[in-house]
Amino acid sequence: MKTRIENALASALATAEREAPPKLAAALQDAVFPGGARVRPRLCLAVSEACGGDAPRLADAAACALELLHCASLVHDDLPCFDDAALRRGRPSVHRAYGESLAVLAGDAMIIMAFDVIAHAGAERPRRLAPLLTTVSRAVGTPHGIVAGQAWESEANPPLERYHRAKTGSLFVGAAMAGAIAAGADPAPWRAMGERLGEAYQVADDLLDAHAGPEEAGKPTGQDAALVRPSAVGTLGTEGALTKLRELVGQATAAVPDCPGAGDLRGLVVAMAEHLVPAGLRQSAA
Amino acid sequence: MKTRIENALASALATAEREAPPKLAAALQDAVFPGGARVRPRLCLAVSEACGGDAPRLADAAACALELLHCASLVHDDLPCFDDAALRRGRPSVHRAYGESLAVLAGDAMIIMAFDVIAHAGAERPRRLAPLLTTVSRAVGTPHGIVAGQAWESEANPPLERYHRAKTGSLFVGAAMAGAIAAGADPAPWRAMGERLGEAYQVADDLLDAHAGPEEAGKPTGQDAALVRPSAVGTLGTEGALTKLRELVGQATAAVPDCPGAGDLRGLVVAMAEHLVPAGLRQSAA
Numbered sequence: 001m002k003t004r005i006e007n008a009l010a011s012a013l014a015t016a017e018r019e020a021p022p023k024l025a026a027a028l029q030d031a032v033f034p035g036g037a038r039v040r041p042r043l044c045l046a047v048s049e050a051c052g053g054d055a056p057r058l059a060d061a062a063a064c065a066l067e068l069l070h071c072a073s074l075v076h077d078d079l080p081c082f083d084d085a086a087l088r089r090g091r092p093s094v095h096r097a098y099g100e101s102l103a104v105l106a107g108d109a110m111i112i113m114a115f116d117v118i119a120h121a122g123a124e125r126p127r128r129l130a131p132l133l134t135t136v137s138r139a140v141g142t143p144h145g146i147v148a149g150q151a152w153e154s155e156a157n158p159p160l161e162r163y164h165r166a167k168t169g170s171l172f173v174g175a176a177m178a179g180a181i182a183a184g185a186d187p188a189p190w191r192a193m194g195e196r197l198g199e200a201y202q203v204a205d206d207l208l209d210a211h212a213g214p215e216e217a218g219k220p221t222g223q224d225a226a227l228v229r230p231s232a233v234g235t236l237g238t239e240g241a242l243t244k245l246r247e248l249v250g251q252a253t254a255a256v257p258d259c260p261g262a263g264d265l266r267g268l269v270v271a272m273a274e275h276l277v278p279a280g281l282r283q284s285a286a
Numbered sequence: 287m288k289t290r291i292e293n294a295l296a297s298a299l300a301t302a303e304r305e306a307p308p309k310l311a312a313a314l315q316d317a318v319f320p321g322g323a324r325v326r327p328r329l330c331l332a333v334s335e336a337c338g339g340d341a342p343r344l345a346d347a348a349a350c351a352l353e354l355l356h357c358a359s360l361v362h363d364d365l366p367c368f369d370d371a372a373l374r375r376g377r378p379s380v381h382r383a384y385g386e387s388l389a390v391l392a393g394d395a396m397i398i399m400a401f402d403v404i405a406h407a408g409a410e411r412p413r414r415l416a417p418l419l420t421t422v423s424r425a426v427g428t429p430h431g432i433v434a435g436q437a438w439e440s441e442a443n444p445p446l447e448r449y450h451r452a453k454t455g456s457l458f459v460g461a462a463m464a465g466a467i468a469a470g471a472d473p474a475p476w477r478a479m480g481e482r483l484g485e486a487y488q489v490a491d492d493l494l495d496a497h498a499g500p501e502e503a504g505k506p507t508g509q510d511a512a513l514v515r516p517s518a519v520g521t522l523g524t525e526g527a528l529t530k531l532r533e534l535v536g537q538a539t540a541a542v543p544d545c546p547g548a549g550d551l552r553g554l555v556v557a558m559a560e561h562l563v564p565a566g567l568r569q570s571a572a
Binding site: 109145158 | 304309384385388393394395398401402406409413415416417419428429431437440444
């Protein structure tokens with residue numbers, strides 16, 4: 001699965017970089033490789049396989065698009081006007097390495113590339129193309145996707161649940177539903193699993209921020225406390241957040257709809273969730 | 287035609303803004319309304335009509351998407367890390383009015399919205415969807431679209447022809463070809479007309495920068511000379527640039543392929559080109 005995702009990403013970038021301005025091409029490589037856990041594309045492919053996986057190229061394209069959109073959001077989110085992050089995945093952020101204008105453009109290029117990749121693969125399965133694109137665009141756009149989530153940070157009193165659902169949860173929901181659509185299955189039953197997994201991921205990220213060093217997280221930590229941002233650890237304490245995480249992972253596995261590969265998928269969800277817990281807390285989370 | 291474009295844009299924004307963070311919604315309105323000449327969507331609709339216009343909703347969606355992508359490129363291009371423009375269409379640029387982070391997000395949102403709009407309309411004509419999306423994404427992405435054009439500005443010695451073709455010409459080519467695809471016609475014969483029109487537009491923009499005040503242009507002028515940027519006026523002089531503009535418009539009208547509405551379209555191209563010449567020079571351009 002890892003190979004499929006890395007290959008799809010490498011192939012998308014290779015097409016986009018041929019004859020492209022060299023610095024933009026380098027910035028795109030840096031934004032995508034080496035990757036993080038590739039959680040969202042793995043979820044997408046796992047759901048597609050669980051649903052029978054009859055169109056692997058389309059599923060690969062959807063997974064690739066989701067990761068490109070995730071990477072785009074990280075590059076823009078690291079910009080000085082947002083988090084001004086110096087590090088990402090343990091290396092200089094794109095704007096620190098290539099300057100702000102190339103960081104803006106690399107993010108734009110990845111968003112466009114994501115839709116282009118799906119459109120190309122969708123030519124073979126034209127009836128799945130529109131719902132797939134609509135599902136992916138909803139997950140990242142406005143009013144309910146990542147961009148809206150980010151924009152809630154500019155409001156004085158953002159509705160917290162909507163903010164988290166848009167900023168983090170939406171792409172998990174999109175990944176699960178896109179995987180189903182790519183395989184010709186009804187996406188609706190997959191929404192709940194994506195939602196619970198997105199919430200679990202948010203809690204895990206809060207735990208990482210509070211309990212991991214920058215080496216493990218690959219980014220500055222301790223930011224929630226420093227910036228007085230809402231966090232599950234702040235609200236529930238460490239033990240409470242771990243309990244919440246376990247509950248959400250349980251709900252996510254329980255929400256996996258009946259399908260040929262339901263058993264495998266439940267196992268994968270548990271394994272992915274375990275991986276998200278900071279190393280120092282894994283004992284107590286077990 | 288104007289009404290169709292404004293309605294499509296208003297409807298796309300209305301969907302995106304319902305329940306969206308209020309400042310993001312306001313920034314999106316400001317980025318799109320009141321518009322400029324809407325040259326690219328008009329070209330798209332005109333070509334679609336000239337080809338028989340059998341799918342007006344799809345053509346409207348393509349036209350709307352092209353204008354959203356154009357507006358997104360303006361909002362990002364006005365950012366401090368690019369041109370740091372205070373004015374756009376005679377009013378404060380988006381980042382001056384709403385801050386940098388909302389300007390980045392508004393641009394991102396419009397790019398995503400563009401593909402979403404096409405995907406929605408394309409559900410009715412699934413076989414036209416993939417080529418339409420691919421054509422639009424090529425016009426704006428990397429290596430040959432607007433984003434690549436912008437990124438050439440970060441290189442020490444950009445290849446000038448490729449730079450202009452990517453930054454300005456690509457969206458005219460995309461508009462002409464998308465109009466044909468929306469109407470079920472072969473897009474290939476429309477490329478040449480789009481290319482010549484894009485070049486004409488570039489020359490007209492250079493003339494505007496050199497010979498119009500900020501009121502007429504709706505943005506700061508005199509920038510090419512001040513920033514020692516390559517410009518048709520700088521290379522050819524004013525009279526030479528006007529001659530070049532006339533030649534290119536002639537080539538664009540000559541390049542209109544045989545189709546039911548070829549005559550009307552040729553008339554429209556001439557009228558659009560005339561509108562592009564700064565008022566003070568229109569006499570001598572006639």
